[in-house]
Amino acid sequence: MAMITTNKIEHNRLTNNNESYRHLFVIIESLNKELIPSSLEMLGEARRLMDNFNLKYNLNEKVIAIHLGDGIKDLSQDLIYYGADAVIYSDDPHLKYPINKIYTKVISQIATDPNSIREISPEYVSAFKKPRYMFFLADSIGRHLSSTVLAELDSGLASDINKLVISDLEIKHQHKTKGENITYKKILEMYRPDFSGFLWTTILCLDNKNPEIKKEFHPQACSIIPGAFLPIIKDTKRTGIISEYHPHFNEEDLKIKVLKQELVKNPVQFENYKIIVSFGRGIKENPEDNIKLIEKLAKLLNAEIGISLPISKKIFHLSEKYDSIYITPNRVVGTSGRKVTPLIYIAVGISGAIQHLEGMKESDFIIAINPDENSPIKDVCDVFIKGRMEDVIPLIIEELGKRLGQTREKEKEIQVNTYGKL
Numbered sequence: 385m386a387m388i389t390t391n392k393i394e395h396n397r398l399t400n401n402n403e404s405y406r407h408l409f410v411i412i413e414s415l416n417k418e419l420i421p422s423s424l425e426m427l428g429e430a431r432r433l434m435d436n437f438n439l440k441y442n443l444n445e446k447v448i449a450i451h452l453g454d455g456i457k458d459l460s461q462d463l464i465y466y467g468a469d470a471v472i473y474s475d476d477p478h479l480k481y482p483i484n485k486i487y488t489k490v491i492s493q494i495a496t497d498p499n500s501i502r503e504i505s506p507e508y509v510s511a512f513k514k515p516r517y518m519f520f521l522a523d524s525i526g527r528h529l530s531s532t533v534l535a536e537l538d539s540g541l542a543s544d545i546n547k548l549v550i551s552d553l554e555i556k557h558q559h560k561t562k563g564e565n566i567t568y569k570k571i572l573e574m575y576r577p578d579f580s581g582f583l584w585t586t587i588l589c590l591d592n593k594n595p596e597i598k599k600e601f602h603p604q605a606c607s608i609i610p611g612a613f614l615p616i617i618k619d620t621k622r623t624g625i626i627s628e629y630h631p632h633f634n635e636e637d638l639k640i641k642v643l644k645q646e647l648v649k650n651p652v653q654f655e656n657y658k659i660i661v662s663f664g665r666g667i668k669e670n671p672e673d674n675i676k677l678i679e680k681l682a683k684l685l686n687a688e689i690g691i692s693l694p695i696s697k698k699i700f701h702l703s704e705k706y707d708s709i710y711i712t713p714n715r716v717v718g719t720s721g722r723k724v725t726p727l728i729y730i731a732v733g734i735s736g737a738i739q740h741l742e743g744m745k746e747s748d749f750i751i752a753i754n755p756d757e758n759s760p761i762k763d764v765c766d767v768f769i770k771g772r773m774e775d776v777i778p779l780i781i782e783e784l785g786k787r788l789g790q791t792r793e794k795e796k797e798i799q800v801n802t803y804g805k806l
């Protein structure tokens with residue numbers, strides 16, 4: 385029995401060894417010599433996927449963290465602790481800032497150079513062409529970088545992904561398979577909300593197996609929404625290979641220079657509030673008056689104010705004061721904005737599109753105010769108040785006013801009694 389198993393493994397190894405695409409490359413971001421936490425979230429998901437992958441396909445492919453920067457070598461060990469099997473880093477003063485042109489060039493060099501994996505997996509070097517999978521972060525740097533790297537590697541890209549599965553799929557497609565049923569192996573299913581925001585789209589990056597237009601599309605790559613996955617727990621017992629890559633630059637590459645970098649602190653600090661009141665297009669009947677109502681409610685609750693994405697596109701005519709305070713991208717909650725997890729999240733006039741829900745669904749307690757009980761927000765909220773905000777919010781304000789008034793009276797009484805005793 386044992387003999388048969390060994391033979392099977394050996395057979396798999398031989399038949400698999402001519403595959404040209406290997407490993408999952410995770411493009412790590414850091415700032416001021418600190419790892420960006422979402423990079424660790426990507427590593428966590430990569431670890432989970434590749435553990436299953438190796439088990440299922442009886443392979444030994446790795447999670448390889450690719451990290452560029454200046455003075456970043458010492459962060460490599462942490463990447464191993466957070467799930468990478470190996471780290472390929474380039475530590476060079478020219479890589480201090482993530483200049484797209486230079487980063488694209490170096491990452492593409494690493495991804496297509498068999499020598500970059502020589503130390504990590506010598507058994508795959510001879511056939512290696514490119515990574516099997518590649519992950520980037522869906523932030524402003526990663527979104528840009530993923531598009532230029534994948535153009536360079538001549539493959540496809542799915543952006544803003546928040547769910548991933550690796551599976552074998554039977555595909556029948558006029559263009560890809562010339563109408564034949566073909567089983568594709570080790571396919572990365574990349575999920576993101578569709579443009580309506582109410583359905584999921586699955587994106588696949590498939591080789592053309594149609595004999596007339598044969599072409600391979602690897603790596604299968606995506607950018608991943610920050611907050612979509614959890615990092616694994618740091619394990620300082622984990623070991624891995626750390627390998628330096630020396631990139632080649634020419635004069636042309638180094639023409640762009642960053643003279644100064646300044647960190648701008650976000651003026652909206654959702655993290656400092658226990659309650660967030662967000663509003664959406666439901667304010668439409670009387671936008672400015674409705675924002676005033678929401679502002680009053682938020683003040684009473686000591687809450688910060690968030691918005692849905694369409695609001696940030698300045699779709700309503702408002703006075704300069706309200707426009708400048710509330711209609712700003714840094715208040716957007718969702719996949720294109722911020723992820724928030726307050727104790728209480730109050731969604732006013734928000735329908736509950738997937739992109740919005742992804743940004744707030746982990747709040748402890750969710751209240752929705754909406755006249756339409758078929759709105760998808762109803763499925764995720766703890767309390768659904770069916771009604772127009774114009775009718776509901778004044779009642780809440782009135783009740784809160786009474787209760788806060790009573791509390792203040794009680795506080796005064798306590799103070800009088802305490803002073804009386806002194």
Ligand SMILES: Cc1cc2nc3c(=O)[nH]c(=O)nc-3n(C[C@H](O)[C@H](O)[C@H](O)COP(=O)(O)OP(=O)(O)OC[C@H]3O[C@@H](n4cnc5c(N)ncnc54)[C@H](O)[C@@H]3O)c2cc1C
Pocket residue numbers: 578579580581582663664665666667669691692693694695716717718719720721732733734735736737738739740743753754755756759771772773774
């Ligand atoms: C790539 C991409 C990324 C996106 N990213 C985000 C994101 O990060 N965040 C985000 O929010 N959206 C995002 N969206 C947009 C998203 O798909 C939805 O279109 C958007 O969230 C809907 O905003 P809304 O709920 O304010 O508006 P609507 O969907 O128009 O909902 C308005 C709601 O108000 C209710 N309403 C009407 N009258 C009243 C009233 N008088 N009182 C109370 N309620 C009332 C209605 O019943 C309705 O449910 C993204 C879309 C795409 C394509």
